[in-house]
Each structure stands twice: as structure tokens, then as C-alpha cells.
Amino acid sequence: MADLRTRYLGLRLPSPLVVAASPLTREVACARALEAAGAGAVVMDSLFEEEVIEDARRRAADLQKDIDRGGTQGRHPAGGGCLDDYLERIAALKAALEIPVIASLNGVSASGWLEHARLIARAGADALELNLYAIPADPRVSAERVEAGYLEVVRALRRELTLPLAVKIGPQFSAPLHFARRLAQAGADAVVIFNRFYQPDIDLLRRVVVPRIQLSHPQESLLRVRWAALMAGRVELEIAVTGGFHRPMDAIKALLAGAQVVQMASALLERGPEALREVHRGLDGWMQEHEHPDLDAFRGSMSYLRAADPGGYERANYREALHGFSLPPDLCP
Ligand SMILES: Cc1cc2nc3c(=O)[nH]c(=O)nc-3n(C[C@H](O)[C@H](O)[C@H](O)COP(=O)(O)O)c2cc1C
Numbered sequence: 001m002a003d004l005r006t007r008y009l010g011l012r013l014p015s016p017l018v019v020a021a022s023p024l025t026r027e028v029a030c031a032r033a034l035e036a037a038g039a040g041a042v043v044m045d046s047l048f049e050e051e052v053i054e055d056a057r058r059r060a061a062d063l064q065k066d067i068d069r070g071g072t073q074g075r076h077p078a079g080g081g082c083l084d085d086y087l088e089r090i091a092a093l094k095a096a097l098e099i100p101v102i103a104s105l106n107g108v109s110a111s112g113w114l115e116h117a118r119l120i121a122r123a124g125a126d127a128l129e130l131n132l133y134a135i136p137a138d139p140r141v142s143a144e145r146v147e148a149g150y151l152e153v154v155r156a157l158r159r160e161l162t163l164p165l166a167v168k169i170g171p172q173f174s175a176p177l178h179f180a181r182r183l184a185q186a187g188a189d190a191v192v193i194f195n196r197f198y199q200p201d202i203d204l205l206r207r208v209v210v211p212r213i214q215l216s217h218p219q220e221s222l223l224r225v226r227w228a229a230l231m232a233g234r235v236e237l238e239i240a241v242t243g244g245f246h247r248p249m250d251a252i253k254a255l256l257a258g259a260q261v262v263q264m265a266s267a268l269l270e271r272g273p274e275a276l277r278e279v280h281r282g283l284d285g286w287m288q289e290h291e292h293p294d295l296d297a298f299r300g301s302m303s304y305l306r307a308a309d310p311g312g313y314e315r316a317n318y319r320e321a322l323h324g325f326s327l328p329p330d331l332c333p
Pocket residue numbers: 020021022023044045046047104131168194195196213215216217242243244245263264265266267269
């Protein structure tokens with residue numbers, strides 16, 4: 001068996017296959033099964049500041065109703081609720097697993113990011129992934145302002161916490177490498193590329209906007225592989241990839257491009273721990289076949305810095321791909 005151990009965020013992982021933020025860690029039993037199948041770490045589903053606020057409001061309203069009715073059993077809104085559940089889950093996962101537990105946070109306000117990150121650190125998480133997911137829907141807000149806001153969050157958390165920080169970003173940046181560099185300067189340890197944004201759909205019958213979650217397709221992994229290759233060794237961050245990693249070959253490509261770890265969610269939601277076991281087995285088999293004793297023997301060998309034809313990751317490839325496309329002969333009879 002090849003040596004699949006790796007380091008990520010200063011932590012020791014038995015494999016580079018990480019369970020991506022998702023409901024998969026809501027049950028300890030499920031997280032355990034994924035660990036047994038070869039997961040190197042788990043990322044918990046995000047704690048959303050908005051939910052914590054709504055939860056506190058709802059419970060404060062319940063308490064008030066209770067008091068108005070003359071009840072004496074009023075539950076205090078500061079205790080219990082989704083925040084406490086989340087913190088308790090960190091402790092439960094830490095107690096049940098040997099692999100690292102990475103918490104995930106999606107904040108709204110500066111104080112919310114900070115306060116919740118502190119609580120997560122105190123609850124014993126091994127690292128924190130920041131889910132930077134805000135839709136810039138206001139046309140008056142420039143790209144600079146959006147980026148400055150993100151960087152300020154990272155800086156503020158870095159000043160306060162010693163916890164390793166990964167930052168999960170979406171693909172919609174004009175200059176992802178430059179932004180990644182600035183994340184490193186702000187104190188991030190890793191960048192997670194790229195979140196998948198769930199596109200709201202329009203229901204044609206009812207003419208309403210409806211939420212739609214569609215699981216990913218392996219084709220989507222190529223966007224991540226390309227940017228991992230472009231970033232590897234050129235930004236002072238470890239790179240985690242997420243989005244479309246279903247098969248051993250998808251994970252192998254990401255590692256060749258320079259990713260430190262490969263996160264998986266959709267494949268596991270579709271097929272359970274067996275999907276992780278298959279990728280683990282496939283990666284191990286491929287490394288043995290190619291006589292790579294460990295991950296460092298080949299990681300990054302297809303990155304922009306080290307590939308024989310780095311131009312392939314740039315524009316040259318785009319023109320070739322377009323010009324090389326031939327129309328089927330009987331397309332327009
Ligand atoms: C049902 C579901 C829930 C998710 N919840 C979160 C979340 O709470 N926080 C987060 O950062 N990403 C979340 N994600 C995104 C995944 O972590 C992952 O980045 C994305 O699904 C792409 O990976 P995949 O192609 O392996 O699914 C979720 C994805 C799914 C499918």
C-alpha cells in the first residue's frame with residue numbers, strides 16, 4: 001500500500017481525501033463510517049450566523065409569550081439552540097473520531113464572525129474553514145470593496161485566533177491568484193477552491209423563484225484542477241479543491257496539479273462511504289502502479305510551475321480547444 005498520509009492546515013491526515021462541508025457530519029455514525037472508508041479529515045456543515053440570530057429571536061419571542069402567560073418555565077434564549085447544538089457536535093465528533101474535525105463558519109457581521117469563531121475554537125475544532133459566500137447583488141458595491149470585506153474578516157480572525165484557517169471561495173473573482181495572495185497576507189493558511197453556488201430556479205407554472213440543489217458532476221472538477229495548477233507554488237497557501245471530485249482519476253489530477261487535499265461531498269451524498277473507499281483504493285492503486293511511494297513524489301508535478309507545457313493552463317489551450325472542435329457531418333442537412 002502506498003503512503004497516503006499528508007499534512008493540511010498543520011494537521012496530520014491519514015489521507016488527502018476530506019469530507020467537504022455538508023450534512024454528512026451531522027450524525028457521528030456517518031462521520032465514523034467515512035473515517036473507516038479512508039477520509040483524512042471532515043469539514044462540518046457551516047454554522048450560519050443568520051440562523052443563530054433567527055434562532056435567538058424566535059426563542060426570545062417564545063420566552064416573552066411564556067412570561068405573558070404567567071409561565072415560570074421560560075427557557076432563556078441565550079442557552080440551547082443551533083449555536084449550542086453546533087458546539088456540542090464539535091465535541092461529539094472530536095470524541096468519536098481520530099481524524100481532524102474542521103468546523104465551518106458563514107458570518108454576516110464582523111462581531112458575529114469573531115464571536116462564533118472564538119466559540120468554535122473553544123469547543124475544540126482542529127481548524128476553521130471560512131465559508132465566504134455573499135452574493136454581491138448591490139450594483140454600487142465594487143469588486144474591491146467586496147474583496148476588502150473578505151480580507152478584513154480573515155485579518156480580524158487571524159489577530160484573535162491561533163486556530164488554522166482555510167478560506168473557501170467561489171470561482172467568481174477577476175483575479176483569483178491575486179486574491180489568494182492577499183488571503184495569505186491576511187493570515188489564511190489554505191484556500192478551498194471553489195464553492196459551488198446553488199442557482200435559484202424559476203418555476204414557470206407558479207412564476208416564483210425556487211431553491212434548487214443539484215449534486216455535482218465530475219466535469220466540474222476540471223475548473224478546480226486548472227486553478228489549483230495555476231496557484232500551486234505561486235501563492236503562500238495550501239490548496240484544497242472542492243467541486244466535482246467523484247472518481248479516483250479526478251482526485252489524482254487535482255494532486256498532480258498541486259492540491260494538498262481533495263474534498264468530496266456530492267459523491268458521498270449519492271453513494272455513501274463506498275464512494276470514498278473507491279477513490280481511496282483507486283488512488284492507492286494508481287500510486288503503486290506508477291511507483292510513487294507517497295504523495296510528495298508526484299504532488300504538483302503537473303502544476304503551472306512544473307508542467308512541461310504550462311501554456312496549456314492559459315489562453316493557448318482555449319484557442320486550440322475552440323478551433324479543434326469539428327461539427328458532426330449531418331448536423332445541418
Ligand atoms: C447538501 C449540501 C450541503 C452543503 N452545505 C455546505 C455548508 O454548510 N458549507 C459549505 O461551505 N459548503 C456546503 N456545501 C458545499 C460542499 O461543501 C462542496 O463544496 C460542494 O458540494 C462541491 O463539492 P462536491 O462536488 O463534491 O459536492 C454543501 C453541499 C451540499 C450538496
